[in-house]
Amino acid sequence: MLRFQNGYSQTINVMIERYDASCQPTPWHRTGWWVIQPGGSAVAYGGDLAALNRYWYWYAFAVDNTQWSGPYPENVPYSEFDWCPDTAADPSINIGMRELDVNGASNWTLNLVL
Template sequence: MSLRFQNNYHREIWTMVERHQPNCSDGSNWVKEGWWRIGPGESAVVYGGDVNAVNQIWYCYAYSGDGVEWRDRFQETVPHRAFEWCSNTSDTSSRTILMNEFVVSRPNHVHSFNP
C-alpha cells in the first residue's frame, strides 16, 4: 500500500506532501515532507505506509522550473531543501506555499499533476 505522485506535465516537478500524524513532536497533528523531483511521465512513492491507516485527507504542493504551480488555498511553511517536519516547524529559510487538499480512499492511490 502506498501513495504515489504522477507527473503528467511536460517538465520536471518538485513536490511535497502533508499527512495526518497525531502527537507530532511540535504539538501538531500533521507531518510535512518533500521535495521529490519527478520527471515528465514519471512517478514517485511519497508515502510507503498503509494509506488506509492514515486520515483520508492529505495535502500537496508542486512546482516546475517554468513557474507552473499546483496549489490551492491551504497555507503551509516549507524550506527550500529536503525536509520532514511537523506542521508547526519552520526556520528562517522557509517560505509560504498554498497546498491542494485531496482524498486518499484506496490502497496504492495515485495522485496526478496534470497540465
C-alpha cells in the first residue's frame, strides 16, 4: 500500500505514476489528484508495492504553491486522471516527479512536510 500523509499546514494535491504492463508502448500508469487536508492521509495504491515494481514516481503541490518535485518530467492535466501516459489532456501542466525506491517493501507511507 502506498499512503501519503499531509504533515504540511496547507491542503496538498498528489499524483503517482506506477508500472503497468498493459500500458503500451510505455508501461507506466498515471493517477491523480488526491486532495489531502492538513493532518489527513490518502491511499494512492492499495496493493503490494514490491510485487508490482521496485520504483514508483510521485509529485505533490500545496495550495500555497509549495511543491514536492524531482527530476523526472511528466505532463499531467489539472483535473482528475487515471490513464496510460500516451493519453493527451488539455489544459495540462509540466511537472517533475520524484522517484520512490520501495526496495522490497510491501507498504510505504510518505509524510509530506517541509
